[in-house]
Amino acid sequence: MNKKSLILKKLTFITAAAALTISTAFASFADNLSTGSQSYRINVLNAVGVADASYISEAPCTRAYFAKMLVLASAARESATAMAASSAANDVPASYDKSGYIKTALTNGWMRTRLGGIFAPEDGVTLSDAARAALAMLGYEDSDMGANVTAGRISKFKALKLNEGVKASNASDVLTYTDAVNVIYNLLRTTSKNSNSIYGTAIKLALSSTGNELNVTEAMESSMTGPVLIKSEGELPSLIPIWGRENLNIYYNGTNSGTAGTRYISSQLNYYGWVIIYYNEGSNTIWAYGNDTGGNTYHCVRGTVNTIYYDGDDIASPSSVVVDNTEYDLNTSEVRFMFSVNGDVKVGDQVILICKSNTSFTDSDDTDYYAIAVVEFYPGSDNTYSNTIFASDATKYVAVDSSGNRVN
Numbered sequence: 001m002n003k004k005s006l007i008l009k010k011l012t013f014i015t016a017a018a019a020l021t022i023s024t025a026f027a028s029f030a031d032n033l034s035t036g037s038q039s040y041r042i043n044v045l046n047a048v049g050v051a052d053a054s055y056i057s058e059a060p061c062t063r064a065y066f067a068k069m070l071v072l073a074s075a076a077r078e079s080a081t082a083m084a085a086s087s088a089a090n091d092v093p094a095s096y097d098k099s100g101y102i103k104t105a106l107t108n109g110w111m112r113t114r115l116g117g118i119f120a121p122e123d124g125v126t127l128s129d130a131a132r133a134a135l136a137m138l139g140y141e142d143s144d145m146g147a148n149v150t151a152g153r154i155s156k157f158k159a160l161k162l163n164e165g166v167k168a169s170n171a172s173d174v175l176t177y178t179d180a181v182n183v184i185y186n187l188l189r190t191t192s193k194n195s196n197s198i199y200g201t202a203i204k205l206a207l208s209s210t211g212n213e214l215n216v217t218e219a220m221e222s223s224m225t226g227p228v229l230i231k232s233e234g235e236l237p238s239l240i241p242i243w244g245r246e247n248l249n250i251y252y253n254g255t256n257s258g259t260a261g262t263r264y265i266s267s268q269l270n271y272y273g274w275v276i277i278y279y280n281e282g283s284n285t286i287w288a289y290g291n292d293t294g295g296n297t298y299h300c301v302r303g304t305v306n307t308i309y310y311d312g313d314d315i316a317s318p319s320s321v322v323v324d325n326t327e328y329d330l331n332t333s334e335v336r337f338m339f340s341v342n343g344d345v346k347v348g349d350q351v352i353l354i355c356k357s358n359t360s361f362t363d364s365d366d367t368d369y370y371a372i373a374v375v376e377f378y379p380g381s382d383n384t385y386s387n388t389i390f391a392s393d394a395t396k397y398v399a400v401d402s403s404g405n406r407v408n
Contacts, residue, residue, distance in 0.1 A: 038165070038178070040216060041185045047219035048073075048203055049282030051181055061180040063111070063129065064092075064121035068101040069184050070110050070133055075202040080104045089119035096121065110136050124174035127166070130183045131157035139193035162186045189214050226278030226287075227354075233269050242281055249285040254298040264288070276300060276352060289354050301326075301353040308339050308347060316340050323351060 038056060045051040050072040071080045084100030087093050090113075092102050102119055105111040110133040113119050131153045135144075138160075145152030154171050157163055165182035168175050175183065188200035189207060198207060200214060204223075208215040228239055236243045250261025257264055268275045268290035276289040291300045303324030311319045318339045320327050339345045 038181075040213070041165075042181060043283075044188075044205075044214045044216050044219045045073075045181060045185060047216065047280060047283045048205065048223050049077075050184060052282075055177045055181050057177040059177055060124035061175045061177045062122050063119065063125045064096075064098040064102060065177070066125040066130065066133070066175070066180055067105040067111055067121075068098050069180060070137070071101045071104045073184050073188055073199075073203065074108075074137065076104050076108060077203070083107070089113050090117040092119050092121055105133070108136075125180065126171065127154065127157075127163075127168040127173045127175060128171040130166075130168075130175055130180070131162070131171075134162050134183060134187045134190075135160075137187060138190060138199060139195070144193075160186075160190055162190060185214070220280055220283065220285075223282050224278055224280050227276045227289075228278070229352075230269065230275050230277055231273060233266055236265075240277055240279055240286065242279055242284055242286065245284055247284060249283065251285070251287045253289055254287075261286070261288070264290075274302070274352075276354065298354060303351065305339075305345060305347050305349050305351060316342060321345075323353070 042051065042053055042056055045055075046053070050069055071077055080100040082100070083103040084094060086103070088096070088099045088103035088106060092099050096102075098121065102111075102121060106113065106119070111119075111129065112132070128150060135153060135156060140156065142149050142153075145156060150171055162183060163169075164186050166175070166179045168179050188203075188205055189198050189212075191197065192199055198205070200206070204218075206215050206218045207213065230236060230239060242248065248261070250257045250265070252261050252264040252268075265275055265277075265286075265288050268288070272291060274290075278287040279285065289298055289300050291302055301323065303326075305321060305323055306325060307322040308318045309320045309322075309327075311317050318336050321339050337343050345351060
């Protein structure tokens with residue numbers, strides 16, 4: 001047997017969460033963005049579903065749209081829809097498409113109505129409006145602004161650099177959509193008044209290693225859903241909510257597949273009967289994984305666990321696992337735990353290993369593949385998948401029912 005065959009049959013596990021799949025797949029795109037640039041900022045907001053490229057415009061941003069951005073950038077984003085059940089203001093009926101966002105912003109004190117309970121949703125949002133909202137979200141009150149509250153608010157807004165990239169400078173100036181994007185981005189990376197954390201932690205964002213910008217990859221991961229085991233094309237529209245959208249971004253086995261992505265997924269399902277999918281609604285992106293290597297960065301290995309080998313007498317520390325008569329090394333504590341006596345993966349269980357190719361196929365002694373995720377599933381009596389556990393590390397398991405829906 002040549003070295004190439006040995007490499008294909010011997011995989012090495014590394015410590016990694018399932019989210020590493022997204023980090024790696026997105027890395028090449030993120031590397032092409034200039035940190036702090038407008039394209040970088042809009043991609044962060046796009047990834048977490050706050051705004052997309054259409055918001056880069058010099059047109060006046062309306063108060064309604066700004067309210068929507070505020071809510072989507074906060075922990076209140078999940079309750080905004082329920083807020084739409086009643087009128088938000090005298091001129092904002094429940095039927096208004098952004099009523100829920102407006103009512104949420106008003107209820108939380110981020111924005112205010114005008115005289116007579118009028119919100120004026122189609123009016124332009126001013127710098128004064130934006131300063132009031134951002135500072136309120138950060139925990140500041142009028143009493144923090146000094147004798148002249150309006151002037152003090154603008155001063156504090158600028159002192160915190162919430163105006164970075166914002167062309168509007170006077171309290172009465174109307175923000176463009178680009179200005180609004182910059183205010184929201186600056187808000188998310190600013191430390192709250194009574195906390196050591198940036199506001200973005202409310203929607204699971206973190207700063208990059210430089211400490212100045214939001215981490216765009218973290219933004220992708222924070223809104224990523226998956227993995228989801230899809231067993232037929234008919235399940236795609238119900239289990240993957242962005243399936244069928246225009247301009248869908250699809251990575252198949254780590255390769256940007258363009259318009260061919262849907263065909264690759266269909267081919268995998270029709271030929272093999274399954275595919276693993278992660279998706280991010282905000283960025284309109286799908287990452288799909290199947291067992292076709294095809295020279296791609298990733299592929300899957302699927303089979304039944306035949307044997308688990310241990311280091312000497314230490315049954316808590318397995319050294320390798322045999323899946324469908326092929327042995328795979330386990331060389332990290334987290335992955336060993338999954339296959340240990342205390343873990344969830346046992347002999348007889350069926351597993352899918354998502355594997356990453358580190359280098360091209362060569363005859364070198366270096367191991368080409370690293371498994372970055374383990375998907376465990378059990379076939380029911382009727383050959384359906386009655387339970388699925390997605391194991392991302394030693395302590396985190398996500399149970400999914402036969403339809404692929406989370407159950408915990």
